[in-house]
Amino acid sequence: MSSNPMLDTALLAPRLLDDCVAWASSLSKNDIGGLLFLVTLTLTLWNYFSSPKQRLVPGIPVIGGASKKDRIRSRERFRHDSKAMLAEGYFRNNVNGGFFYVPSPLGERLMLPVRYLEDLKTAPVDKVDFVGTFIEMFEGKYTTFGSRSTLHPRTVKADLNQHLPDVMMSVQDEIVECFDEIFPKCSEEEWTEVPLVDVITRIVARVSSRMFGGPELSRNASWVAASIAFAIDGYIGAQKLKRYPEFLKRPAARLIPEVRNLANHYREAEKAALPMLAERARTGERPKDLLAWMQDAAVGEETDPRFIAGILLKISFAAIHTTAAGNSQLIFDLCAHPDLIPLVREEYGRVADEDGKIGKKGFFQMHIMDSIMKESQRFNPLLLVTFERIITEDWRLSDGFVIPAHTTIGVPAQAIAMDPKLYPEPETFDGLQFAKLRQSTDDPATKGKAQFVAANPQSMAFGYGRHACPGRFFAGDEIKAITIYLLNNYDIKFAEGQTRPKSVEVETQFLPDHAATILCKKRKAA
Ligand code: HEM
Numbered sequence: 001m002s003s004n005p006m007l008d009t010a011l012l013a014p015r016l017l018d019d020c021v022a023w024a025s026s027l028s029k030n031d032i033g034g035l036l037f038l039v040t041l042t043l044t045l046w047n048y049f050s051s052p053k054q055r056l057v058p059g060i061p062v063i064g065g066a067s068k069k070d071r072i073r074s075r076e077r078f079r080h081d082s083k084a085m086l087a088e089g090y091f092r093n094n095v096n097g098g099f100f101y102v103p104s105p106l107g108e109r110l111m112l113p114v115r116y117l118e119d120l121k122t123a124p125v126d127k128v129d130f131v132g133t134f135i136e137m138f139e140g141k142y143t144t145f146g147s148r149s150t151l152h153p154r155t156v157k158a159d160l161n162q163h164l165p166d167v168m169m170s171v172q173d174e175i176v177e178c179f180d181e182i183f184p185k186c187s188e189e190e191w192t193e194v195p196l197v198d199v200i201t202r203i204v205a206r207v208s209s210r211m212f213g214g215p216e217l218s219r220n221a222s223w224v225a226a227s228i229a230f231a232i233d234g235y236i237g238a239q240k241l242k243r244y245p246e247f248l249k250r251p252a253a254r255l256i257p258e259v260r261n262l263a264n265h266y267r268e269a270e271k272a273a274l275p276m277l278a279e280r281a282r283t284g285e286r287p288k289d290l291l292a293w294m295q296d297a298a299v300g301e302e303t304d305p306r307f308i309a310g311i312l313l314k315i316s317f318a319a320i321h322t323t324a325a326g327n328s329q330l331i332f333d334l335c336a337h338p339d340l341i342p343l344v345r346e347e348y349g350r351v352a353d354e355d356g357k358i359g360k361k362g363f364f365q366m367h368i369m370d371s372i373m374k375e376s377q378r379f380n381p382l383l384l385v386t387f388e389r390i391i392t393e394d395w396r397l398s399d400g401f402v403i404p405a406h407t408t409i410g411v412p413a414q415a416i417a418m419d420p421k422l423y424p425e426p427e428t429f430d431g432l433q434f435a436k437l438r439q440s441t442d443d444p445a446t447k448g449k450a451q452f453v454a455a456n457p458q459s460m461a462f463g464y465g466r467h468a469c470p471g472r473f474f475a476g477d478e479i480k481a482i483t484i485y486l487l488n489n490y491d492i493k494f495a496e497g498q499t500r501p502k503s504v505e506v507e508t509q510f511l512p513d514h515a516a517t518i519l520c521k522k523r524k525a526a
Pocket residue numbers: 130152153156315318319320322323326382383386387388461462463464465466467468469470471472474475
């Protein structure tokens with residue numbers, strides 16, 4: 001035998017192959033079934049043992065029990081009963097500042113007491129990884145979800161927020177057109193049943209597109225449809241992929257229709273954005289929209305127009321279904337508490353400009369609407385857990401506690417919002433409580449904390465720190481503008497005997513019920 005191992009393998013390979021072919025042709029059907037099973041098992045085990053493993057910190061309570069069997073059961077339970085599990089963990093362990101693990105299909109997530117947020121809020125992104133949680137949740141390796149580019153958060157923070165008053169003027173024009181074209185036709189006499197979440201999602205997609213690329217983009221029906229479908233296909237595609245072991249996900253992704261559709265959505269985004277970018281580059285025209293700000297702020301690979309078109313889809317994922325969910329929940333709450341509706345209409349009368357539009361000051365002065373939005377979000381936030389991050393290296397907190405590498409951390413945002421230490425009667429819906437708080441104090445910090453857009457350890461719906469949602473100021477004004485247009489032009493209510501639709505739990509997500517409807521009637525012109 002040669003002493004060169006490479007050569008040995010090369011010499012052996014053809015014989016091995018011949019032997020294998022001879023052996024395989026001698027196998028019966030049953031043998032082949034057994035062989036396939038063995039190969040799958042080996043690859044699954046290899047995949048299991050070769051992927052980074054989470055280490056649990058001893059002594060930290062695990063919701064549902066710490067034994068392997070309990071954890072496997074609890075991981076399944078988390079798919080549809082996450083809210084109760086998180087509340088159990090928070091109220092049993094966290095009130096006095098304890099950590100707890102909540103098992104989930106992704107593994108045991110470590111829920112942190114909020115006092116550690118200060119230690120982590122500006123941690124380096126390669127060690128305390130925000131985008132990684134998206135990539136995991138939405139199978140980003142195969143769906144492209146979860147971009148590490150900072151172009152969109154950068155421009156939303158620096159440009160959109162600065163130009164918000166101008167943007168909101170054209171957004172309000174878009175809302176009028178949207179209701180004309182999208183909202184079901186209603187009469188002044190009869191109540192019409194409206195599938196709320198679907199209608200609001202289509203309106204929010206159009207309105208957001210106006211902010212992304214002006215009327216040219218918002219009137220592009222193919223783009224608007226792609227921006228809605230991108231999130232839905234990505235979400236369903238990711239759920240389907242999760243059924244496969246890691247080594248089978250790539251081939252499976254090629255067969256799952258929703259994942260395959262994503263390429264069409266990218267094509268649609270390019271078809272819409274590339275001519276606009278080219279025209280703007282040619283003329284030097286700079287309208288006040290996200291596309292123009294991204295074109296100006298792009299550096300390096302970000303300057304590729306196809307890259308910008310892709311980011312446009314990713315920002316629509318961050319902006320559309322999130323805002324539509326919040327807006328739908330608010331409208332459900334207004335139907336459940338109809339006494340609040342005249343107060344909102346009166347407030348609008350006080351703050352609106354002469355032309356009926358709401359300006360920068362007007363949006364800020366809508367304390368009643370803002371308060372109801374915050375209360376609605378306290379009960380039904382989009383996410384039960386926020387501040388989700390993957391710890392990539394052992395991370396020592398200021399008091400010496402070490403979070404082991406490969407741990408997904410988070411904060412049980414919705415459970416915190418139900419803490420009687422923070423809210424005197426947490427289970428009672430009081431739409432005006434934040435407006436009263438703002439009125440009752442001169443302290444700017446307390447007034448600030450009572451706002452819908454506040455992001456602090458008591459109000460975690462928009463996350464916290466370095467990655468706290470930069471789009472929340474736009475989302476807040478957008479929800480106000482859409483809701484006030486609805487209330488000014490329609491009466492709304494639930495059908496006789498209908499109760500407030502319950503939100504649907506899907507792991508950490510808490511989604512408005514898509515099947516729920518409300519009744520609408522056109523208001524008589526004054
Ligand atoms: C009510 C609607 C919305 C909700 C509930 C929401 C919620 C969130 C949450 C929880 C985060 C993660 C924060 C963290 O973990 O610390 C986030 C991040 C983000 N959101 Fe929103 N969001 C909403 C609307 C929007 C809108 C309208 C935009 C765009 C205009 C937007 C753009 C973003 C971006 C770009 C990030 C990532 C920030 C980063 O990478 O640093 N969001 N959002």
